[in-house]
Amino acid sequence: MIVKSESEREGMRKASRVVKAALDAAESVIRPGVTTMEVDAVVENAIRSMGATPSTKGFEGYPNASCISVNDVVVHGIPSLQTIKDGDIVSVDITALLNGYQGDAARTFAVGNVSPADLALINAAEAAFFAGIEYAKAGFKTGDIGSAVQLYTELHGYGVVRALTGHGIGHKMHESPEVPNFGKKGTGSPLKVGLCICVEPMITRGDWRVTIDRDGWTVRTADRSRAAHYENTVIITDGAPEILTL
Numbered sequence: 001m002i003v004k005s006e007s008e009r010e011g012m013r014k015a016s017r018v019v020k021a022a023l024d025a026a027e028s029v030i031r032p033g034v035t036t037m038e039v040d041a042v043v044e045n046a047i048r049s050m051g052a053t054p055s056t057k058g059f060e061g062y063p064n065a066s067c068i069s070v071n072d073v074v075v076h077g078i079p080s081l082q083t084i085k086d087g088d089i090v091s092v093d094i095t096a097l098l099n100g101y102q103g104d105a106a107r108t109f110a111v112g113n114v115s116p117a118d119l120a121l122i123n124a125a126e127a128a129f130f131a132g133i134e135y136a137k138a139g140f141k142t143g144d145i146g147s148a149v150q151l152y153t154e155l156h157g158y159g160v161v162r163a164l165t166g167h168g169i170g171h172k173m174h175e176s177p178e179v180p181n182f183g184k185k186g187t188g189s190p191l192k193v194g195l196c197i198c199v200e201p202m203i204t205r206g207d208w209r210v211t212i213d214r215d216g217w218t219v220r221t222a223d224r225s226r227a228a229h230y231e232n233t234v235i236i237t238d239g240a241p242e243i244l245t246l
């Protein structure tokens with residue numbers, strides 16, 4: 001667990017702004033008829049135009065600048081010739097490195113005429129994040145965040161994915177501690193002022209179980225229900241966390 005100095009926090013803020021701008025660029029081009037590979041190219045250009053580099057490209061062999069996960073794909077969807085269609089829900093997850101600091105964030109975008117149930121799912125992922133960060137503050141533990149995310153999610157009838165978690169972040173994309181989206185209050189790692197973490201609920205309209213495609217990356221709901229992802233990089237303080245990727 002690495003607490004950041006004020007100058008390091010400034011580095012985290014700048015990297016996070018790149019990520020947010022790249023997410024906005026992705027959102028602006030997502031529409032029916034566009035391939036996920038085309039969206040990825042826009043993301044990569046946006047990141048590089050700001051002097052940053054896409055951290056996921058080459059990370060453990062991952063090929064692209066973004067993860068683009070459509071419908072029942074939860075996370076780590078690999079950009080491809082798959083065409084985005086009216087009614088799809090498209091999750092975009094971006095990590096960028098600027099001056100040695102990482103920013104990481106994800107959103108799920110609704111394309112055209114999306115069903116009310118899918119819109120509710122997308123909103124619930126965001127609301128679960130905000131329920132979780134009520135406890136993202138010095139004096140609480142990672143399990144307090146996870147427990148709040150799980151409580152919110154399950155109370156509203158959704159499944160919360162357990163196979164992947166949030167994480168610390170800094171010079172590396174993934175640092176300690178793990179930040180699960182489930183668990184028991186009062187357990188896990190203590191949160192300290194200056195710690196940077198990513199809180200990232202991944203929720204489904206069905207069960208929490210997932211499978212991985214033969215490509216070794218694509219994480220899909222086992223029951224093929226649709227899923228949504230909402231992630232921000234935050235700095236722990238004595239009060240409300242500073243959310244860097246809003």
Ligand code: MF3
Nearest residue numbers: 056059062067093094095104
């Ligand atoms: N952005 C992801 C996260 O939220 C990690 C990307 S996995 C990769 O932790 F394989 F695409 F690099």
Ligand code: CO
Nearest residue numbers: 093094104105
């Ligand atoms: Co991410």
Ligand code: CO
Nearest residue numbers: 104198200231
């Ligand atoms: Co993350």
